Amino acid sequence: MFNKVLIANRGEIALRVVRACRELGIKxxxxxxxxxxxLLHLKFVDQKVALGGSLPQDTxxxxxxxxxxxxxxxxxxxxxxxxxLSENAEFxxxxxxxxxxxxGPDADLLERxxxxxxxxRILEEAGIPVVPxxxxxxxxxxxxxxxxxxxxxxxxLKASRGGGGRGIRVVREPxxxxxxxxxxxxxxxxxxxxxxxxxxxxxxxxxxxxxxxVRDKEGNVSHLGERECSLQRRQQKILEEAPAPFLTEETxxxxxxxxxxxxxxxxxxxxxxxxxxxxxxxxxYFMELNARIQVEHxxxxxxxxxxxVREQIGLAAGEKLSFSPExxxxxxxxxxxxxxxxxxxxxxxxxxxxxxxxxxxxxPGIRVDSHCYSGYEVPPYYDSLLAKLVVWDCDRDFAIRRAxxxxxxxxxxGILTTIPFHMKILQNQDFRVGNLHTRFLEENLEEY
Numbered sequence: 001m002f003n004k005v006l007i008a009n010r011g012e013i014a015l016r017v018v019r020a021c022r023e024l025g026i027k028x029x030x031x032x033x034x035x036x037x038x039l040l041h042l043k044f045v046d047q048k049v050a051l052g053g054s055l056p057q058d059t060x061x062x063x064x065x066x067x068x069x070x071x072x073x074x075x076x077x078x079x080x081x082x083x084x085l086s087e088n089a090e091f092x093x094x095x096x097x098x099x100x101x102x103x104g105p106d107a108d109l110l111e112r113x114x115x116x117x118x119x120x121r122i123l124e125e126a127g128i129p130v131v132p133x134x135x136x137x138x139x140x141x142x143x144x145x146x147x148x149x150x151x152x153x154x155x156x157l158k159a160s161r162g163g164g165g166r167g168i169r170v171v172r173e174p175x176x177x178x179x180x181x182x183x184x185x186x187x188x189x190x191x192x193x194x195x196x197x198x199x200x201x202x203x204x205x206x207x208x209x210x211x212x213x214v215r216d217k218e219g220n221v222s223h224l225g226e227r228e229c230s231l232q233r234r235q236q237k238i239l240e241e242a243p244a245p246f247l248t249e250e251t252x253x254x255x256x257x258x259x260x261x262x263x264x265x266x267x268x269x270x271x272x273x274x275x276x277x278x279x280x281x282x283x284x285y286f287m288e289l290n291a292r293i294q295v296e297h298x299x300x301x302x303x304x305x306x307x308x309v310r311e312q313i314g315l316a317a318g319e320k321l322s323f324s325p326e327x328x329x330x331x332x333x334x335x336x337x338x339x340x341x342x343x344x345x346x347x348x349x350x351x352x353x354x355x356x357x358x359x360x361x362x363x364p365g366i367r368v369d370s371h372c373y374s375g376y377e378v379p380p381y382y383d384s385l386l387a388k389l390v391v392w393d394c395d396r397d398f399a400i401r402r403a404x405x406x407x408x409x410x411x412x413x414g415i416l417t418t419i420p421f422h423m424k425i426l427q428n429q430d431f432r433v434g435n436l437h438t439r440f441l442e443e444n445l446e447e448y
């Protein structure tokens with residue numbers, strides 16, 4: 001096991017990793033930007049390194065500063081959390097050259113996964129169903145029109161190295177295609193350093209269902225069930241639950257089996273998430289493999305009893321899975337609501353500021369992952385996530401009831417948050433009966 005781990009992240013995920021490391025007896029190093037000097041996890045780390053600066057590119061995305069912090073503190077491993085450098089193949093390669101373990105997949109696999117087109121080609125050749133669309137980068141507008149006519153509208157244009165909802169454009173009519181293509185290319189170049197764009201059919205009533213997998217270096221593999229992630233705004237998830245409700249048992253089993261096959265085809269080791277689109281008819285298509293810990297991992301932990309962050313650290317250290325598939329018993333139902341500092345009435349725009357009061361709900365089956373506290377100043381430079389409210393109960397109906405009560409008790413004053421928005425979602429009859437799909441919020445937004 002590692003002697004010391006540097007956490008190259010901030011916020012709730014940094015605190016989550018610190019706690020996992022402490023449980024494993026591992027010393028920790030925290031890095032921080034200028035506005036993050038008072039983050040909660042920094043009270044629990046063994047060493048702290050100031051990165052200097054405020055913007056992501058000057059701090060948590062600055063590879064040289066992060067590597068220098070590792071060297072100064074003689075760190076043996078680095079946990080990237082999610083976002084920032086968590087799926088950066090070149091960064092993982094640089095760490096390896098320095099003798100520092102990247103807690104995640106190796107650089108070659110990250111490179112293959114980051115290029116979503118390459119991953120789709122590999123898996124289609126292995127017989128995995130992929131979303132209809134292009135399997136090569138689109139050369140120009142003429143080729144884009146030809147592919148669009150073949151697969152039909154509406155469709156997505158996606159940056160081949162994109163992620164987190166960025167580099168995606170929805171095209172509903174032919175006259176929108178040219179502008180959307182150039183826009184996706186520009187954002188792909190700016191955000192991910194590549195203008196490569198591909199096209200996918202937009203499956204209008206599809207659900208976003210993902211399967212959690214874990215695999216060690218000896219090839220032992222298991223799934224830990226699936227999560228429903230269809231409730232999204234701006235192509236970004238806002239509420240997740242596990243297991244995915246309203247699937248037939250046949251579809252559920254096929255999804256889990258296919259996710260394991262994906263891990264084996266790609267020789268994927270560590271924790272990961274295989275994401276699918278599931279149609280109304282029960283057909284499903286591979287979208288991507290997220291080669292990191294997911295924001296929504298707590299709902300899987302709640303129904304499985306497996307600590308995914310601890311498991312991830314152990315796998316990176318070369319250990320076997322701490323359990324066998326036969327030992328896994330998925331129990332009950334869990335919901336996760338992302339509490340963001342956002343103005344729902346203005347297209348979920350960020351709403352930073354000072355939190356004058358921060359009181360979290362407590363009680364059976366309630367978990368809050370957060371770095372916030374009364375008096376904390378939410379900076380404008382980073383993601384707007386304040387907390388993840390996770391609830392568990394014996395079934396979905398009682399989990400929803402518990403979630404509503406927990407939201408009533410969640411007090412955040414001084415800034416705008418998505419708490420009232422989540423209350424309305426949980427009261428929505430379509431949500432309650434399972435009329436879920438990726439455009440659910442878009443189609444129902446007026447009532448919110």
